[in-house]
Amino acid sequence: MSTYVYGIVRDNEVLDAAKLTGVGEPPAEVRSVRAAGLAAVVSTAPEGLRAKRRDLAAHQEVLVELARHGSVLPMRFGSVADSEEEVAAELERSRDHYDRLLTTLEDRVEVNVKATHIEEAALRLVLTEDEGLRAENERLRASGGGTPAERMAFGERVAEALEDLRARGSEAVVRPLRAHAEQVVIGPPVDGCLANVSLLVHRDRLDDVAQEVNGLRAALGELMDIRLNGPLPPYSFVTEAAQTG
Amino acid sequence: MTVMQQSSGGGKSSGNLYEVLDLILDKGLVIDVFARVSLVGIELLTVDVRIVVASVDTYLRFAEACNRLDLTSSGGVGLPDLVGGTMESGSHGKAKGALSGAAEAISESFQRGRDDEQDKEKQPVRRRRTAKKEGDE
Known part of the structure; x- marks a missing residue:
């Protein structure tokens, strides 16, 4: 099942994912994929996702909420990975790059x-x-x-x-x-x-x-x-x- | 933080979604190995304005809009000073200056706005009179 990706944060950031609702109708449950000291905030990608107002708002809301708690790398709307394993592999592969970016953007x-x-x-x-x-x-x-x-x-x-x-x-x-x-x-x-x-x-x-x-x-x-x-x-x-x- | 959401339409924390649509759709992190959902039709939002401006329709619209403007009213007088001043003085110091006098400037511009309205009310009468005179002659 494909995975919708909202953004990347540090694994130790406060992740109260239960409060967040994702894209789709009904809104998908938001969760984290953890790897390499990082966490990608994701949900199951709904079938036939398009750039509808509701989904754009959901994407934005998740990221605004994450940004309230700490540094976040927002994904462009509509980013979908094949699986959670692929997301974890990407975190491992580019960990230094993401880590640097998160540091640069701290409190910004x-x-x-x-x-x-x-x-x-x-x-x-x-x-x-x-x-x-x-x-x-x-x-x-x-x-x-x-x-x-x-x-x-x-x-x-x-x-x-x-x-x-x-x-x-x-x-x-x-x-x-x-x-x-x-x-x-x-x-x-x-x-x-x-x-x-x-x-x-x-x-x-x-x-x-x-x-x-x-x-x-x-x-x-x-x-x-x-x-x-x-x-x-x-x-x-x-x-x-x-x-x- | 809420102070900043000056142009937000709704009460949501994300502010005015439409205002930041270009950021959500065209900025943000892109990871090559991930796919992206189809956004057919959405790209039109960010069409370069110059393509729109350089069109026959726009030229004609501008010409007509200019024809309708009444430049004898005092409306335009203050603007060149404001724009020129802000840009020529290296702007930062000027903007700070404007900031300290912000309340004053705002009340002035309200005043000016009212004067404009009064002028506009007077203007058509004058124009009609002129038109009638021309018609009589």
């Missing part, structure tokens, strides 16, 4: 910040900043919107100006946050956000990050919506790439 959590332009405010700003665009906008408006070709050309210039504004906005959001992080991973522009940044921070510095974000909101809140998510299991900091970056 991920905080993710996403910022999205408030479109009307952003458009207003690019027109305010660029006299040429503003004049063209007035001209098109005076002529009842202009021809389709004119509207297209104008819209393309606006899109370019917005892209430039996004890049500057991203810098404005990310730069002050870097000061609080031990590692930084820039994520993709999900849902059109202008900044998607994950910070690895010490638990003691969570308040600093929250304050920094409040400061950013005070300064930029009319132009962009800034969301702070965390503390989270360190999803963005468990790959080799993240370690060197």
Whole structure:
């Protein structure tokens, strides 16, 4: 029977697996596979598992709970091993690597910040900043919107100006946050956000990050919506790439 | 800890699931010898925004949205200063500065928001009058 894997912790971490409920319907019972001083937190993989809201939430909940008790290496959603024996073999095989990672991430959590332009405010700003665009906008408006070709050309210039504004906005959001992080991973522009940044921070510095974000909101809140998510299991900091970056 | 979940929708400890979907689906540890369940369709969430932005539909939408904007209102005036200032000053010191004056800034922005609304209320009247005049001539 295949085994769904949530994450890897140290064997001596508090593992009150009984409190945890896993993926599937009804939720699978969560247990541990112990080997090499490590423990993989797993459950029996349900048939036909897909990325449904319920299962994504279950995956996240298990990891959030584990992170509350200590260092955890979160698996990407949907990781399935053939058997518990395979999981144990993997813990043995890569024990040094996992041990190092767990040490690095001790008392650290991920905080993710996403910022999205408030479109009307952003458009207003690019027109305010660029006299040429503003004049063209007035001209098109005076002529009842202009021809389709004119509207297209104008819209393309606006899109370019917005892209430039996004890049500057991203810098404005990310730069002050870097000061609080031990590692930084820039994520993709999900849902059109202008900044998607994950910070690895010490638990003691969570308040600093929250304050920094409040400061950013005070300064930029009319132009962009800034969301702070965390503390989270360190999803963005468990790959080799993240370690060197 | 709960302080941090500022954007969480539900009361769950995981906060707002949708907000962190990209992390759960695209980050996290991957072990080569393990399989991964099919995520057909899910990858669409993280489509590079530039592909969406550089489209005819988007250009036309931006053009129309700009046409609808009324730049004579005071709405845009404060923004360039804020953005430019934050970025040009190396931002960290500035952000700290903004922090100490955060309460002030927030009440100011509320004030500004109200002014905008008042302007918006006035503006259409003025525009209608202009339009009528043009129509009369």
